[in-house]
Amino acid sequence: MKELLKVTGLNVVFDTPAGRVHANRGINLMVNENETLGLMGESGCGKTVLFLSLLRLQQPGRIVSGSIVFDGRDLTKLTTSEMQQVRGRQIALVPQDHSTALNPAFTVGQQLNEALLVRDNGGGLWKTSLIGCSGRGSQAFQEEVKAVLGELALGDLVDTGRLLGRYPHQLSGGIRQRVLIAMALLGHPRMLIADEPTTALDRASRVQTLEVLNRLCERMTMLIISHDLDAIRTTCERVAVMYGGRIIETGPMLSVFRNPRHPYTRLFLSCQKFSRGDVLPEVTGDVLNLIDFPLGCSFHPRCPRAMPVCSELEPAEVHVDDTMVACHLYATGETTC
Numbered sequence: 001m002k003e004l005l006k007v008t009g010l011n012v013v014f015d016t017p018a019g020r021v022h023a024n025r026g027i028n029l030m031v032n033e034n035e036t037l038g039l040m041g042e043s044g045c046g047k048t049v050l051f052l053s054l055l056r057l058q059q060p061g062r063i064v065s066g067s068i069v070f071d072g073r074d075l076t077k078l079t080t081s082e083m084q085q086v087r088g089r090q091i092a093l094v095p096q097d098h099s100t101a102l103n104p105a106f107t108v109g110q111q112l113n114e115a116l117l118v119r120d121n122g123g124g125l126w127k128t129s130l131i132g133c134s135g136r137g138s139q140a141f142q143e144e145v146k147a148v149l150g151e152l153a154l155g156d157l158v159d160t161g162r163l164l165g166r167y168p169h170q171l172s173g174g175i176r177q178r179v180l181i182a183m184a185l186l187g188h189p190r191m192l193i194a195d196e197p198t199t200a201l202d203r204a205s206r207v208q209t210l211e212v213l214n215r216l217c218e219r220m221t222m223l224i225i226s227h228d229l230d231a232i233r234t235t236c237e238r239v240a241v242m243y244g245g246r247i248i249e250t251g252p253m254l255s256v257f258r259n260p261r262h263p264y265t266r267l268f269l270s271c272q273k274f275s276r277g278d279v280l281p282e283v284t285g286d287v288l289n290l291i292d293f294p295l296g297c298s299f300h301p302r303c304p305r306a307m308p309v310c311s312e313l314e315p316a317e318v319h320v321d322d323t324m325v326a327c328h329l330y331a332t333g334e335t336t337c
């Protein structure tokens with residue numbers, strides 16, 4: 001399998017009045033062509049910042065060190081105009097919040113048209129509004145949009161003509177989400193990034209969105225952030241677990257779900273399994289403060305397996321069978337703990 005994306009030692013910070021937020025700390029991550037990787041971790045651990053950084057859209061955050069090699073080119077070294085050729089065309093992002101990601105002042109047709117203008121001419125909505133959305137009536141536009149909406153099962157669900165004339169507030173969350181995916185697909189990207197694609201959707205829309213993502217996984221490289229472990233389980237071949245700005249475990253999805261090695265991964269996955277009447281499981285302790293984090297392993301104040309070394313030394317990444325785990329429990333060559 002060909003390696004498409006390789007992130008090495010990526011550090012991203014935000015300078016705030018309260019201090020420097022270390023949102024991504026030495027991220028190492030690799031994604032092969034046509035693979036789907038799922039990224040999991042509690043809120044605030046740095047998932048969205050990582051995905052935005054891949055497109056160099058992390059501002060006001062700063063990439064202070066590390067490399068992001070995509071198809072042989074280090075994206076951190078590209079000029080602004082070279083990056084514009086990458087965004088949407090090479091790597092497309094379906095943003096986290098479908099309720100605010102679409103422009104409320106423009107119809108779906110205008111916004112899909114914008115995606116085509118950006119792809120073909122580097123234009124934008126300002127241009128679309130000036131020219132009265134001229135591309136919308138064109139045969140090529142109609143055919144391309146129809147094909148994408150068909151792939152997303154929107155062609156059958158709603159009349160395409162009516163959908164194109166609607167404003168975002170006139171659509172359900174599920175349809176808005178799929179319009180965002182359609183905009184991303186119109187750029188023919190090699191890699192699609194979806195940030196919490198099933199969050200804030202009703203059950204039916206969630207299932208439809210999962211079906212769509214499953215189909216897309218068959219033909220392109222995807223990165224999916226999700227709290228929804230069913231979404232990760234049904235779409236991803238490999239997973240990465242993030243805690244406090246670091247990737248602390250990666251491996252094939254089945255290995256990590258069946259045999260999570262890092263104590264945080266174990267607790268995180270156990271929180272999803274409970275029955276009525278059970279005491280609700282939780283990862284106890286406070287979410288890590290990314291301004292002032294502890295020495296050693298940043299999970300040690302919350303870790304049930306913590307040892308003296310854990311508060312002194314940051315654990316290195318260790319390879320155990322087919323997974324990578326950053327935990328002192330495995331430093332001596334143990335394969336299970």
Ligand SMILES: Nc1ncnc2c1ncn2[C@@H]1O[C@H](COP(=O)(O)OP(=O)(O)O)[C@@H](O)[C@H]1O
Pocket residue numbers: 014016021023041042043044045046047048049050059060061290
């Ligand atoms: N614009 C910003 N200014 C300051 N801090 C930020 C900004 N955006 C994100 N952060 C911080 O970066 C950390 C990671 O955020 P994020 O990547 O959004 O987390 P999540 O894992 O929930 O997607 C959080 O501590 C967050 O407060």
Ligand code: SF4
Pocket residue numbers: 262263264297298299300301303304305306307310315326327328329
């Ligand atoms: S390094 Fe120590 S504190 Fe960190 S997860 Fe492993 S056992 Fe727990």
Ligand SMILES: [Mg+2]
Pocket residue numbers: 047048049096
């Ligand atoms: Mg997020």
